Amino acid sequence: MIQATDVVKHFGNVHALNGITLSVGQGEVFGLLGPNGAGKTTLVRILATLLKPTSGRCRLGGVDAHTNPMAVRALIGLAGQNAAVDDLLTGRENLEIVGRLYQLGRTEARRRAEEILERLSLTDASDRQVRTYSGGMRRRIDLGASLVGRPRILILDEPTTGLDPRTRNELWQLIRELVADGATVLLTTQYLDEADELAHRLGVIDHGRIIAEGTPDELKERMGGDRLVAGPADPADLDQVTAVLAEVGGTSPYVDERRQQASIPVSDRIQALLQAGQLFETRRIPLRDLAVSRPSLDDVFLSLTGHRAEEQGDEAPTGRTRR
């Protein structure tokens, strides 16, 4: 549904994108993960036909974004930090106006607005001006505006940046529902948990390049897979715990004195967990903790880029001032 081939974008001598190639299939959620300034927003603006690439091609739903941007616009819905709604209009008016701009008739636009307001649980606030909305409500009406044209492709640019955890969860739920309805989604995020939560497949972007691609699990796998972690209930048993792990894993475990635990990489986590459990049982070593931990996406990001995801990169210009 989305196909970008070798997309390059330079702003003067700032190289925002250095050859991005990606492909997103029908009904798939593709997460573009990267820090500020990595080029996420530039790519989104190019895919949404707001910006022309310096070179490279984009096809959305089989339509070339460069030669036929109007047809692409009819296919996509854009929401997030780059799209916005009108503060002084009510939620309903915002959706109705977008509906009219999709060439819906007056009654049809009203019906569609009603439908979306209901789906977003904004019916009660529908006749209030958007400036009175909370941050979460604004994001929802913004997302709603992108749904008016029944898009087959949704482009969400950092949909939950700046929201509190509860509101984020609500928005995630909403996005999952849209995906269940068959929408293809490209979403950008700087939050690893968000990418993990929503995306089927991830592209890690840094300095205008995709530096890794795969399912969240595949990316974690690349970090050396699972580790078996055990901590004794009594600090005096740490040596014994370490000995058990060595037996299970076949190598010498990493011992973390401060956290009073030892860990070791394992290839078959279920087998390792069962074996270790049995050994601890027979040797009667009381445990505080026994778990298999998978590397977090944060670990992935760190190992791929050499810096943490939350670190601020150099802000790339996006051709306009930010809010």
Add this chain to the structure above:
Amino acid sequence: MSFVPDTLTMTRRNVLYLIRRPQVIVFALISPIMFVALFNFVFGGSLNVPGLSYADYLIPGIMVQTVLFGGGNTAIGLAEDMSRGVIDRFRSLPMSRLAVLSGRTMADALRGIITNTVIIVMGFIIGFRFHNGPWWAIGSFVLVLCFGYSITWFFAWMGLRLRTIEAVQAATFLPSFPLTFAASTFAPVENMPGWLQSFSANQPVTQVVDATRAMMHGGEIAGPLIRSILWIIGIMVFFGFFAVREYRKG
């Protein structure tokens, strides 16, 4: 092409903004009211205008000045939309791109109807009258609105070009000031020094003010009216082209 329905939708959107933010119209009226008071009561007694009462002379000038100053709101409105990202939403929709601009300029022209009506009412209070019949009176009103409409394309270009509200606010006065004062708006051009006359007698505001005044009160209409229409079309086409180009650039 969806140009006409989209323009109507965008006009509606901008008119809703005007209704929700009536202070824009109120502020748009404060300066003409002050200018009318200042010129009519303070300077009016000392200004000598041939063949007309000063109120009759002043009101057409004030109307043209008001649509020119009002154009600043077009620039500010567009810069505001740009900076808040609303424009990006519109640009991502399968709608006519020109409609974002034509809807804005249309709504601002509608605002011009309100402000100019208030100015005429105010004129009547200080003794202004139409001396050339109702049809020419209506014609003069339409001419001022047409000039106001064409000048909004200049300001639309400016707003899109400068992008930030602060820059636009600072910049809108620059062209408006010399254009309204070095003109026949408040006093006859003939009394200005020669070097200034060569500018003030030929610039668009003088043409439009002279045509409006003649249509309201009598005098030579054809010459200034034709020149006004040419200016109106010229400004609209020229800056319309650049505004659209600027908008497409994003």
